[in-house]
Amino acid sequence: MTRAAEGAxxxxxxxxxxxxxxxxxxxxxxxxxxxxxLVALPTLALLAFELLADVSRIRARSVIEEHxxxxxxxxxxxxxxVLLASSALLGMLVGLPAFLxxxxxxxxxERWTVALAVAAGFWTLLYGVLVLVLRLPLxxxxxxxxx
Amino acid sequence: MxxxxxxxxxxxxxxxxxxxxxxxxxxxxxxxxxxxxVPGISGATVMALMIPFTLAxxxxxxxxxxxxxxxxxxxxxxxxxxxxxxxxxxxxxxxxIDGHPLxxxxxxxTAIGCAAMASAGGSTIGIxxxxxxxxxMRQAIMAFGPPELLMLMIxxxxxxxxxxxxxxxxxxxxxxxxLLLAFIGQDARTGELRFTFGWLYLWxxxxxxxxxxxxxxxxxxxxxxxxxxxxxxxxxRVEQLSGSVREGVRSVFTHLxxxxxxxxxxxxxxxxxxxxxxxxxxxxxxQAVQTSSDRDRFGKGDIRGVIAPEAAHDxxxxxxxxxxxAFGIPGSEATAVLMAALVLHGLVPGRALMTDQLxxxxxxxxxLFLSNWITSILGVALxxxxxxxxxxxxxxxxxxxxxxxxxxxxxxxxxxEDVGVALAFGIIGYLMKKHAWxxxxxxxxxxxxxxxxxxxxxxxQLHALGRVDLWxxxxxxxxxxxxxxxxxxxxxxxxxxxxxxxAS
Numbered sequence: 001m002t003r004a005a006e007g008a009x010x011x012x013x014x015x016x017x018x019x020x021x022x023x024x025x026x027x028x029x030x031x032x033x034x035x036x037x038l039v040a041l042p043t044l045a046l047l048a049f050e051l052l053a054d055v056s057r058i059r060a061r062s063v064i065e066e067h068x069x070x071x072x073x074x075x076x077x078x079x080x081x082v083l084l085a086s087s088a089l090l091g092m093l094v095g096l097p098a099f100l101x102x103x104x105x106x107x108x109x110e111r112w113t114v115a116l117a118v119a120a121g122f123w124t125l126l127y128g129v130l131v132l133v134l135r136l137p138l139x140x141x142x143x144x145x146x147x
Numbered sequence: 148m149x150x151x152x153x154x155x156x157x158x159x160x161x162x163x164x165x166x167x168x169x170x171x172x173x174x175x176x177x178x179x180x181x182x183x184x185v186p187g188i189s190g191a192t193v194m195a196l197m198i199p200f201t202l203a204x205x206x207x208x209x210x211x212x213x214x215x216x217x218x219x220x221x222x223x224x225x226x227x228x229x230x231x232x233x234x235x236x237x238x239x240x241x242x243x244i245d246g247h248p249l250x251x252x253x254x255x256x257t258a259i260g261c262a263a264m265a266s267a268g269g270s271t272i273g274i275x276x277x278x279x280x281x282x283x284m285r286q287a288i289m290a291f292g293p294p295e296l297l298m299l300m301i302x303x304x305x306x307x308x309x310x311x312x313x314x315x316x317x318x319x320x321x322x323x324x325x326l327l328l329a330f331i332g333q334d335a336r337t338g339e340l341r342f343t344f345g346w347l348y349l350w351x352x353x354x355x356x357x358x359x360x361x362x363x364x365x366x367x368x369x370x371x372x373x374x375x376x377x378x379x380x381x382x383x384r385v386e387q388l389s390g391s392v393r394e395g396v397r398s399v400f401t402h403l404x405x406x407x408x409x410x411x412x413x414x415x416x417x418x419x420x421x422x423x424x425x426x427x428x429x430x431x432x433x434q435a436v437q438t439s440s441d442r443d444r445f446g447k448g449d450i451r452g453v454i455a456p457e458a459a460h461d462x463x464x465x466x467x468x469x470x471x472x473a474f475g476i477p478g479s480e481a482t483a484v485l486m487a488a489l490v491l492h493g494l495v496p497g498r499a500l501m502t503d504q505l506x507x508x509x510x511x512x513x514x515l516f517l518s519n520w521i522t523s524i525l526g527v528a529l530x531x532x533x534x535x536x537x538x539x540x541x542x543x544x545x546x547x548x549x550x551x552x553x554x555x556x557x558x559x560x561x562x563x564e565d566v567g568v569a570l571a572f573g574i575i576g577y578l579m580k581k582h583a584w585x586x587x588x589x590x591x592x593x594x595x596x597x598x599x600x601x602x603x604x605x606x607x608q609l610h611a612l613g614r615v616d617l618w619x620x621x622x623x624x625x626x627x628x629x630x631x632x633x634x635x636x637x638x639x640x641x642x643x644x645x646x647x648x649x650a651s
Contacts, residue, residue: 007582014324021327024342032334032341034607035600036327043323046316072373080365080549080570087553087566096550103549108542118543122550129181130558134193139563 008054015047079107091141093131097123151505156278159509163211163517171208172514175215176521180223194484198491206492210507213485214514215521217464222266222522225457229258230379230536231548233364239460240587241428243363245445245452250379252448255534260395261450263523265406265457268399270519272410273417273462274512277469280418290622291419294615297602298626299419300595303426305633306433308588315637318585325589328353329596336604348564355594356559361572362579362586364552368545369577379537379544392530398450399458405435405451406458413459417466424463425591431459437636461519465512472496472508 001009021040025033082102086095097119104115130136162168179193194216201209224239229246242262249258291299308318331342332352343349371379399406409431416427435455436442445452471482472489486496494500494507501508526533536544556569579586609615617623 003582006578010578010582010584014320018324018327021342028334028339028341029337031604032337032339035603036330036341038603039323039326039330043320043327046320046323050316050320069373072375076369076373077574080573083549083553084566084570087557088563092554092557096554100546100550103546104543108540108546110543114543118547122547126554130554133178136558137561139557139561139566 002058004054004058004060008051008058011047011051011054015044015051018044018047075107079103087139087141089141089143091144092138093123093126095141096126152278155505156509156513158506160513162207162506162510163513168207168211169517171211172215172218172517173521175212175514176219176518179216179219179518180522180525194488198484198488201488202491204492206489206494206507207510209488209492210511211514213488214511214516215518217485218270218515218518219522222263222461222519222526225262225266225460226259226526226533229262229453230255230533231364232367233360233548239428239456240359240425240590241432241456242453242460244432244587245447245449248446248448249450249453250537253537254448255537256391256530257395257398257450258453259526259530259533260392261398261453262395262457263392263526264396264399265409265454266461267520267523268406269410269413269458269461270464270516272407272458273414273465274516276411276414276462277465277512292615292620293602293605293609294617294620294623295626296419297599297606298623298630299416300426300599300602302626302630302633303429304588304592304595304599305630307429307591308585309433309633309636314583317583318588321579321585322588322592325592325594326596326599328358328589329593330600335597335601348562352597353568353593354556354559354562354565355590357556357565357569358572358593359590360552360556361569361574362576362590364548364555365569365573366576366580366586368541368548369573370580371541372545373577376541378540392527395450396527399454402451402454405438406454408434408438409455409458410462413462414466416459417463418469424460424467425594427459427463428456429591431455433633464515464519468508468512468515472500472511 018040021036022044025036025040028036083099086099086102089095090098100122101115101119104110104118105112110118126138130138163172194213197212197216201212204212225242225246227233228239228243229250232243232247246258246262249255304322305319308322309315327342329352331349333339333343333350334341340350412431412434413424413427416430417424432452432455435451436445439445439451467482471486489496494504552569552573553566556565557563559565576586578584579589606615606617610617
């Protein structure tokens with residue numbers, strides 16, 4: 001996919017979402033739909049112009065994005081999944097330092113000592129400030145309740 | 148009346164400076180500064196968490212501590228905006244437009260020094276004007292009814308769309324999308340569920356903090372990480388950084404007129420209930436752009452783009468306390484939590500508080516003032532280590548910011564769904580940045596959406612009942628004119644540029 005096509009796809013997502021708001025608003029009472037329609041209709045009109053401009057950009061330029069950028073983007077989405085999964089399963093107190101440790105070691109290729117030091121420092125901040133001082137309840141994680 | 152105000156102000160000042168009272172705002176400031184470095188944990192969150200600990204306290208230490216908490220969190224939001232392009236709060240979003248490009252050019256020290264001076268100076272101007280205006284405040288506040296508030300918010304929003312770098316149409320679309328996101332959830336008046344897709348989590352609407360964390364912290368770090376840039380500043384050693392604190396502080400005095408104008412805008416907006424610091428910062432930024440002859444430099448690291456929002460943001464703080472204390476109308480999340488804390492301690496906002504307990508009111512104002520200076524001084528003192536953060540390798544910094552963003556998203560309302568929302572908006576924010584869609588109008592519209600809809604409804608209802616004649620409200624007409632000027636400006640500029648081009 002070219003960069004311009006990806007840009008047009010993003011505009012299309014925005015346009016579809018706004019059109020969906022217009023359609024869903026029609027089921028609401030007049031009071032509840034007034035503000036959404038007042039905003040959505042002009043936004044939709046502007047989006048339609050923007051979409052046309054994006055499509056013409058696709059025709060004018062078709063620069064294929066470099067392969068390495070795509071690879072890096074996919075890797076980052078994968079790491080976002082790891083972050084979500086580790087904090088959901090292990091909880092904030094264990095999952096976030098664990099994510100830091102893995103990311104620094106395997107994505108950033110840092111030495112184990114650096115990765116361990118950063119993860120330990122982060123855990124100390126979490127536990128010291130949020131748990132001990134502020135008594136903020138942190139998400140405990142699903143895994144422990146299953147066990 | 149003026150004499151009573153001055154007397155109350157002086158008595159309040161002595162109460163703040165007396166030992167051991169002075170410790171409360173200092174400790175409150177330090178706690179807020181420490182915690183506010185975690186993106187997403189705002190001054191309001193810290194204050195809400197502190198309420199249970201202060202239940203047994205007397206009103207005086209409560210006022211002192213909460214003043215410190217509000218001030219401490221405010222400035223740290225600007226620091227994260229400058230260093231990481233992550234606004235710690237809504238108003239800091241205006242600072243990042245020029246603050247972060249300065250950090251990227253290796254001038255984080257100049258930007259932080261300038262922000263510190265503008266903040267401290269702005270809060271001083273705000274407090275001084277507040278002391279002088281307290282006797283006249285009631286009339287000023289009463290001039291703003293729902294139609295004026297509605298138009299003021301729309302003016303703020305259009306100003307943001309016009310001054311943000313990039314195509315104006317895209318900025319207006321982003322603002323529209325932000326408003327639509329703000330309408331998600333249960334309708335306050337009819338109780339109908341709007342755009343929730345049957346998901347219970349969306350009943351209360353989208354939280355601002357997870358969206359901001361996603362659009363800025365996660366997206367920014369993702370972009371840096373993918374781009375292959377080595378460090379934020381592009382420099383790997385502190386010695387390679389240019390700029391200095393002195394240069395930043397001096398820039399405020401070089402642009403004294405802009406600084407004073409911005410502080411006055413901040414104070415004026417702060418006094419108006421329900422508008423908040425975001426509008427103040429962006430209006431100040433907007434006037435900085437519109438009154439300059441070389442406006443093309445804004446958005447690329449112009450120091451004036453740091454002075455204006457910072458001065459307005461901190462000048463607004465003092466003024467914003469008046470509608471809360473005098474009428475019980477909070478203008479922001481922080482002042483709403485503050486009001487709750489005051490009521491819990493038997494301090495009911497209203498005329499009695501403003502007359503019988505005026506020294507106590509000033510304790511809060513002075514405490515906030517002191518806190519603003521402490522944060523600025525500490526900010527300058529810590530500028531070396533803070534600027535060093537811009538030389539940290541992105542591959543080390545990025546996972547830390549990701550983890551802090553997830554933590555901040557959860558800490559906001561202790562809902563794990565917020566983490567998913569932050570990550571989803573992280574992807575959207577990354578794509579928006581990649582394809583030159585401005586993100587700031589979206590965030591500000593999300594913040595102002597509730598207020599805009601509420602005031603629109605009240606205005607429409609009053610108009611339908613014949614209770615308000617919109618043509619007989621000069622302030623409203625002035626605001627409408629300003630909105631029209633904002634919308635027409637980009638087209639006028641484009642036309643004049645097109646006319647000049649063939650001529651040249």
